[in-house]
Amino acid sequence: MKGLSAILRKELADHFASHRFAILFALIAMVSLITAYMVGIRIREVEGQLKPQFVFLLLFTEPGAMFSLVQFVAFFGPLVGLILGFDAINRERNEGTLSKLLAQPIYRDVVINAKFLAGVILIGVMLLSLVLVITGLGLALVGIVPGAEEIWRIVTYLLISVVYVAFWLGVAILFSIMFRSTASSALASLAVWIFFSFFITIGASVLANVLASDADFSPPAAGRKAELVRYAVIASPMELYSDATATVIDPLRKSTRAALPVGPLEAISMTRFSGPLPLAQSLLVVMPHLISLLAITVLCFALSYIVFMRQEIRSL
Amino acid sequence: METAPVVATHDLTKIYGHQVAVDRLTLAVNEGEIFGFLGPNGAGKTTTLLMLLGLTEPTSGWARIMDIDPAREPIKVKARVGYLQENMGFYSDLTARQMLRFVAELNGIERREAEVRIEGALTDVGLADEPPAKTIAAFSRGMRQRLGIAELLIKDARVAFLDEPTLGLDPDATQRITEMIQRLAREQRMTVLLSSHQLHQVQRICDRVGIMIKGRLVAHGPIDQLAREKFGLNREQFTLEEIYMKYFLEGSP
Numbered sequence: 001m002k003g004l005s006a007i008l009r010k011e012l013a014d015h016f017a018s019h020r021f022a023i024l025f026a027l028i029a030m031v032s033l034i035t036a037y038m039v040g041i042r043i044r045e046v047e048g049q050l051k052p053q054f055v056f057l058l059l060f061t062e063p064g065a066m067f068s069l070v071q072f073v074a075f076f077g078p079l080v081g082l083i084l085g086f087d088a089i090n091r092e093r094n095e096g097t098l099s100k101l102l103a104q105p106i107y108r109d110v111v112i113n114a115k116f117l118a119g120v121i122l123i124g125v126m127l128l129s130l131v132l133v134i135t136g137l138g139l140a141l142v143g144i145v146p147g148a149e150e151i152w153r154i155v156t157y158l159l160i161s162v163v164y165v166a167f168w169l170g171v172a173i174l175f176s177i178m179f180r181s182t183a184s185s186a187l188a189s190l191a192v193w194i195f196f197s198f199f200i201t202i203g204a205s206v207l208a209n210v211l212a213s214d215a216d217f218s219p220p221a222a223g224r225k226a227e228l229v230r231y232a233v234i235a236s237p238m239e240l241y242s243d244a245t246a247t248v249i250d251p252l253r254k255s256t257r258a259a260l261p262v263g264p265l266e267a268i269s270m271t272r273f274s275g276p277l278p279l280a281q282s283l284l285v286v287m288p289h290l291i292s293l294l295a296i297t298v299l300c301f302a303l304s305y306i307v308f309m310r311q312e313i314r315s316l
Numbered sequence: 317m318e319t320a321p322v323v324a325t326h327d328l329t330k331i332y333g334h335q336v337a338v339d340r341l342t343l344a345v346n347e348g349e350i351f352g353f354l355g356p357n358g359a360g361k362t363t364t365l366l367m368l369l370g371l372t373e374p375t376s377g378w379a380r381i382m383d384i385d386p387a388r389e390p391i392k393v394k395a396r397v398g399y400l401q402e403n404m405g406f407y408s409d410l411t412a413r414q415m416l417r418f419v420a421e422l423n424g425i426e427r428r429e430a431e432v433r434i435e436g437a438l439t440d441v442g443l444a445d446e447p448p449a450k451t452i453a454a455f456s457r458g459m460r461q462r463l464g465i466a467e468l469l470i471k472d473a474r475v476a477f478l479d480e481p482t483l484g485l486d487p488d489a490t491q492r493i494t495e496m497i498q499r500l501a502r503e504q505r506m507t508v509l510l511s512s513h514q515l516h517q518v519q520r521i522c523d524r525v526g527i528m529i530k531g532r533l534v535a536h537g538p539i540d541q542l543a544r545e546k547f548g549l550n551r552e553q554f555t556l557e558e559i560y561m562k563y564f565l566e567g568s569p
Contacts, residue, residue, distance in 0.1 A: 006421035014409075100405030102371055104422040105395035312332075312372060 003106035004114050011118035015084065024083060025126060028076070029133065035069055036134040040141030056146040057153060057249050059138040069134060070249060073127070073161055074242040078197065081168030082189045084122060087182040088115045088173045089308065094180070112173070112308050116301060119169040124162050131158055149251075152279055157249050160290065163297055164241040168193065170300035177308050197238040204232035237296060244289035251276035320383065322347045322475055322507040323368065327377035330363050330531075337363040339531040340377065345509060345524075350501050352518040353511040354560055355528035361511035362402075364528075365477045368509070369399050381475060395423065398473030400464040402480045408453035412443055412463055415452060416470055423471050430470070437466035441496065458489030465496050468506070476500065478510040482517050490514075494521050519556040527563045534563050 015021050039062045043055060060069045067075070089112070092098040101111055131154060139145065146154070171192055175185040208228035233239040277285070321344035328341040338360040345351045353361045366372040368379050370390025379386055386393040406415050413434055420430035438444040441462040452460065461481060468476050481497065482490045498521050500506040512518050518525060519539055526536035535542055542559050 002424060003422045006418060010418060095408070096401060096403040096405035097407055098405075099371065099399075099401055101422075103369060103394060103397075103399040103401075104419065105391045105424075106422055107391065 003104070003110045004117075007101075007106075007111060007114035008118050008121075011115055012121065015118060015122050020083060021122070024080060028080070028126065028130065031067075031072060031076075032069055032130050032134060033137070035067055035072060036137045037141070039063075039068070040138060043142050055142060055144050056138060056150045057251070059134055059142070060154070060157070061246070061250055069130070070157070070245050071242065073130075074164075074238055074245070075197075077127075077161060077165045077241075078168040078193050078238070080123060080126065081119070081165040081170075082172045082186075082193060084119045085115075085169040085172030085176060086186040086189050087176055088119075089176045090180055090182050090185055091176075094182070108309060109305060112177075112305060116166075116169065116173060116304075119173075120162065120166050123165045123169065127158055127161050127165070149279055153249055153251070153282075156279070156283065157245050160241065160245055160248065160293065163290075163293055164237065167237055167293065167297040167300060170297055170304060174300060174304040174307065177304055177311065196236050200236040201233055201239060204229045207232055234292070237293065240289050240293050244286040244293065247286045247289075248282055251279075251282060319347060321345055322349075322382055323351075323380070323509060325364075325368070325377065325379040328364070328367060328374050328379055329376045330360070330367060330372065331375045336531050338367070338374075341531075341533050343526065343533065343536070345507055347507050348501050348505040349524065350497065350508045350510070350522045352522035352525040353509065353528055354513075354515065354518060354525055354556075355511075356513075356564070359528040360531040361528055362479055365399065365479060365509065365511065369393060369397060369477060395471075396473060397475045397477060398468035398471050399477045400461070400468070400479065400481065402483060404460045404464050406452045406460060406463065409451055411449060411451055412438065412446065412455075412466075413448065415463070416466060419467050420470055425470070433470045433472075434466075437469035440469060441466045442492075456489075458485050458492065461485065461489070461493050462496070465493070465500070468500065473506065475507045476509070478508065480512055481510055482512060482514050490517060497521060515556040515560055525556070527560060529564060534566075 036059055039059050042062065043058055062068055063071065089098065092101065098111075102108060135146070135154070168189075172185070172189045175188045175192075176182070179185040179188060208225045211228055283290075323343070323345040325341050325343045328338060328343075329336070330338040341360075341364060343351075353364070355361055363372065367374050368381060368386055370386030370393050373387050381393045382396055384392050384396075407418075410418070416434045416437070417430060420434065425433065435444065443459060443462055443466065446459075452463070455463065464478075464481075476497075478497070481493055485493065494517055497508055497510070501508050510518070510522070522539070524536060524538050525542070526533050527542075528534070535545070537545075539556055539559070
């Protein structure tokens with residue numbers, strides 16, 4: 001598309017030169033370095049006592065003092081997306097540069113495509129460098145070279161994470177189109193993030209308790225309650241993402257659910273055959289999650305696209 | 317020799333909600349002509365320019381720029397038209413050359429050709445000697461307007477829409493800009509539509525003016541003709557202000 005590369009390059013240059021990007025990157029790099037280091041130390045301590053398969057992946061999943069890297073990205077990855085996108089359109093509108101851009105012979109959608117794409121590229125670069133830093137540190141600390149399958153798992157994890165953060169970028173861009181003031185769009189996207197990431201998870205169990213009668217503690221009732229929580233929680237992109245990535249990156253996890261209601265025979269079979277899942281099977285398990293995640297991202301971008309294309313451009 | 321008008325509209329109308337912004341505007345502007353839109357704030361001058369550019373769709377009626385319909389083929393129109401909005405809308409953290417390079421790229425001008433045009437245009441508007449690292453944020457209003465003219469030259473625009481080109485400029489800068497606009501029309505045969513409150517400037521450089529009040533074009537033609545219509549033939553001295561005020565007072569209740 002004509003003009004796409006020009007705007008894309010300008011957007012990337014703006015991002016890389018901006019203070020907020022430098023601060024964000026420093027913060028995230030620092031935290032992930034610390035987590036990886038602590039995890040590395042712990043893995044070294046338990047070396048010899050237990051030999052877990054896929055030691056390398058533990059670097060990403062083992063919570064050190066507070067967070068594992070996977071949890072950290074689940075919590076704070078959205079913030080990166082929001083910060084990169086919350087003033088994408090309305091800042092240009094306020095400064096009058098949007099009509100200058102649109103007065104040039106380019107299609108209107110090129111502007112929003114370029115902005116979204118620049119954000120996605122930036123997110124990709126950011127997450128890739130995080131993962132590479134941790135991989136490098138892991139090699140030095142643990143002294144174990146990751147196998148092919150582990151590398152593929154990490155690549156998959158990276159792709160899912162990019163989609164997840166891109167979803168929040170999409171939310172932020174949508175608000176930057178809908179609101180004139182950058183403060184409103186920042187607050188609105190923060191509110192949505194907090195609601196869908198934290199309140200829904202808290203609210204889900206409350207809701208389940210209300211819907212299923214509280215006093216009933218029999219196993220079937222508890223099972224129903226757990227199901228309800230699961231459905232409610234699916235509405236939270238953070239849950240979708242953490243379930244998906246936890247399963248992808250941990251070959252020993254065979255379901256996206258944390259706790260499985262199993263009968264005695266199933267329990268025996270599970271302990272008997274506790275070998276790791278091959279990557280393809282792990283992917284199969286999380287496929288619904290991945291598709292949902294991709295779907296909400298595409299939906300969000302499509303919505304921004306439509307709103308932007310239909311908006312009146314007034315120069316004043 | 318009669319040629320087709322470069323800018324033509326017929327019954328062009330724009331309605332925002334219940335408010336009629338532009339009411340059945342019919343107009344024709346020829347090549348190399350400088351046409352001035354006069355009118356109070358909110359009279360629909362900017363809306364008209366946006367419709368001519370294809371940035372806003374007309375509610376009814378049509379417009380043609382060099383025989384192209386801006387509502388249907390806005391890209392083609394935008395490739396031929398340079399639009400300088402009131403606040404110019406330059407990225408203030410770029411330098412003049414970076415900004416012009418960006419514009420050239422968006423217009424699909426080949427890189428080496430663009431560099432040649434940029435240097436030429438900056439020399440033409442007297443900005444070539446500015447320090448190369450100076451960002452547009454440090455430019456005065458007059459310098460920004462001149463940079464806007466440079467943009468028109470780089471695009472090789474055939475038509476220029478100028479929204480309040482002399483607003484907030486000191487007399488010296490105003491003089492420079494109006495001379496540049498005149499030169500564009502005379503030497504490049506560029507067709508210029510400008511909107512302004514500053515009637516004195518408009519009177520000096522416009523071949524024809526149109527007076528817009530509440531979305532309606534209440535009068536248009538050469539300034540002498542408007543004067544004759546309103547004040548009679550024997551009136552020797554008149555100013556555009558007087559003509560404008562007469563129309564303005566008649567147009568408002």
